[in-house]
Amino acid sequence: MHVHQHTLLQSQGGTARVARDLQMYLTGQGIPTIASFELQDSAAVGLQIPPEQIANQVDDAKAQGILHLHSTADWSVCLEFCRERATALAITLHDCRLLTGGCPFPLSCQQWVIGCSESCPQHFSKTAEHWEKIRVLLDNLKPILMAPSGWLAGMVRTLHPQARVRVIPNGIAAAGAERSSKIECKKKLGIQVNSKLVLFIAHGGKQAMYKGGHLWTRIWKQIKTREPQAVALAIGGEKTTRNGDFWELPYLVQQDLVRFMDAADVLVYPSLADNHPLVVLEAMSRGLPCVAFASGGIPEQIIHEQTGLLSPSGDIEHLADSAVRILQEPAWGQHLAKLAFHRYHRFFTVERMGRTYIDAYRQLLQATPRPEGIEDKQARKRTRT
Missing domain, CATH: 3.40.50.2000 (Glycogen Phosphorylase B;)
Known part of the structure; x- marks a missing residue:
């Protein structure tokens, strides 16, 4: 198993923190991981990669390669390039952008259920186009969709009833300092x-x-x-x-x-x-x-x-x-x-979150067809040994 995680921000914000803590847990379990991002801050870790190049980072010669997307500045571009490659794709929904016309949360608006129109109450642009394009891409790619809450997982199932959906609550590492009075x-x-x-x-x-x-x-x-x-x-x-x-x-x-x-x-x-x-x-x-x-x-x-x-x-x-x-x-x-x-x-510990993600990765690999030629190469290798 090889896991490549990608976030929009390098280290700031809750999404980057979840990805960072998960990477540390996976590394501790002996699972090779790579981190990439789009917008750099003061941190000195990870690879800076634009959305259109993310899918290329997962070597499809590796039968156990997983691309795990957390956030990006352009979901449609990122997913479009993923469609061109035989990639085991996992996505964590940290907000509702993959279900709406682009807003992080629809609040009381219900247009996302039937299709966002151009009259967005939050004034996002090209909402109908975004909603339809992302919906089609997710239906075609069939990634495993992971939501930290049952609330968001329910929204995913409403829009994509055939999708593979897992609820994986966020976990955080306990702060090291002892609590004084x-x-x-x-x-x-x-x-x-x-x-x-x-x-x-x-x-x-x-x-x-x-x-x-x-x-x-x-x-x-x-x-x-x-x-x-x-x-x-x-x-x-x-x-x-x-x-x-x-x-x-x-x-x-x-x-x-x-x-x-x-x-x-x-x-x-x-x-x-x-x-x-x-x-x-x-x-x-x-x-x-x-x-x-x-x-x-x-x-x-x-x-x-x-x-x-x-x-x-x-x-x-x-x-x-x-x-x-x-x-x-x-x-x-x-x-x-x-x-x-x-x-x-x-x-809500990192350990519990990490164990559940590993289980989801294994489920994904079992359900993802290997790239053509992989099984034959591995069979020949076993025969030679």
């Missing part, structure tokens, strides 16, 4: 120890519309009114700003983000559209109680009133009430967090 963590960050720290996190900050960043201020005002000791840190924007007890911080690398999670009393995650967000898993792994909208695949991570609290999607008053409830009943909040921590270790 929240008081000690707050002291180290210069936060008053008697404050009740509310955390908002989204790449893009308040501009992250799918993640509900534009709702942060409204939710915060409701929390602050009911809990005067609350202090908020909103992480993921472009610069550091302050408005009263509401601080905005830019994007943080994982090890810095963990420090704030360890100091926080609750994570408020008002995402309106999500697949299987890593930030929720991060909170679970650090024993941080989380309140969130019951959107997308989030209810597959958080079990309401067992490992966190869920609110109807878009109901900011309900979400704020949930956050205040945890702030004012810290013992109960820590009980939820403890159960969430155990749920993380049971279902």
